[in-house]
Amino acid sequence: MSSVSVVIPCYRYGHFLEQSVGSALTGQDGVDVKVLIIDDASPDDSAEVARRIAKSDSRVEVLVHERNKGHLATYNEGLLEWADGDYTVLLSADDRLTPGALVRAAALLDAHPNVGFAYGHPLHFRADQPLPPARTEGRGWSVWPGKWWLERRFRAGHGCITSPEVVVRTDLQRKLGGYDPRLPHAGDIEMWMRFAAHADVGYLKGVDQAYYRVHSASMSKTDFSGQLDDLRQRKAAYDAVLERANELTAAERDRLGAIVHRKIARQALWRAARAYDRGRTAQVPVDELVAFAAECWPHYENLREFAGLSLRRRIGPKAMPYLQPLVLTAVAHHARERLWWRTWRRTGV
Structure with a gap:
């Protein structure tokens, strides 16, 4: 059975943690999952919420920063220093995985050792609206040569991944490193392209792999x-x-x-x-x-x-x-x- 390490960074999002952690641990039968919540010195009760969740489930660990390190340093701490499963996921505390998302991605990565990361379609949702139903019965997958996928991104000039829908091969993550601190607002697309220069890319067809929360502040911006x-x-x-x-x-x-x-x-x-x-x-x-x-x-x-x-x-x-x-x-x-x-x-x- 493949293992998946799920890193959940949190800053003032303790009220979302139960849903986020629950999505990684429930409905993912077929993979061995463990979760790390990293609270980046939240000024609210997020750390207490995280500890309460960990106390009720041995698969959950908690790390609390005494001072705020920022989002990229927090991401890299979990991805590069803690994650030791076959595959790794970075899941924001306000986002969720869909049922079976880790199982589907792990199956693709198990079948294709040359694939460095796999992703699928994310569903965007707002807190003031009902959660949209997710497609969980896929139509197979596509495996693209990494350099082909890389050129597609260069031709588009923008990214195509929001982040929670990606499952990465942990060995590749450690080999190539994490988020570039020089790119606080574009570190994700740079990292995916960096991976694609070294490995092939997998895409899960016809399924929704994650829920990506769109906050009202973002909507009104x-x-x-x-x-x-x-x-x-x-x-x-x-x-x-x-x-x-x-x-x-x-x-x-x-x-x-x-x-x-x-x-x-x-x-x-x-x-x-x-x-x-x-x-x-x-x-x-x-x-x-x-x-x-x-x-x-x-x-x-x-x-x-x-x-x-x-x-x-x-x-x-x-x-x-x-x-x-x-x-x-x-x-x-x-x-x-x-x-x-x-x-x-x-x-x-």
Whole structure:
């Protein structure tokens, strides 16, 4: 029977612990599970709640910090110093696993020793809404070459994993390390990509592997705050992967770097353009986003997103929200004309 170490970091989330711990210990028949709750010096009663849970179940251990170490240091403490099962899961105290999630992931990892981590679909939920039903009868799995999956992430320019839905091979975790302290907001995507450079990736099809809680503060957060910081952290994560990826040739690193830098430049320009569409140019750092795009991709002025932004600038931030439908139609028509022209020059038809 495979063993799974579940690390549950907690800071002021003691009121969620029973549900989180319970999801790791209940409905996971077929794997040997043990849980570590790490309370990061919570100022409330979270540590007491954790100790009470551990007292009632011998599979649960508790570690309480005397001073707050921060989330990444807490994650790494559990993942690298405590976890000793075949596989490891990092589960936030406010999230949950679905019934059978660990069993399904362990079966994939048992069957494919070349797979470094396995993940599936996460269900997002809010505390003020009923918990959505989870799909627990899967349709098998897919195993992707790690470098193929890595390139997909570089082409997308963003992550596809929230975290609780991932089960990692513990040996790989220890070999490659944990979260990079230089990336407080993008350490997860960097770590998954780092793993994919060394091992294949497994995906569980047709099932929901975890519940990811969306807090009301996150729901109400405006979409224009911190946009530049988010992009900078994302670029730093990809650059860190390229810096460490000794398994890639210099040519592969150069190619992937060009792909993601161009993609992130386009995303920065798109966010700047959307500020005009929404009348938010006073809140969104438009000029800084354009400068960041130039930093990412020297030929940013040739990108279609820059053309769209230039048109919006000529129209102005006051009129743009009202003229947005017409502008988007014109931009789409211009893009079709450029595509036709390039096709005609290449094929003559």
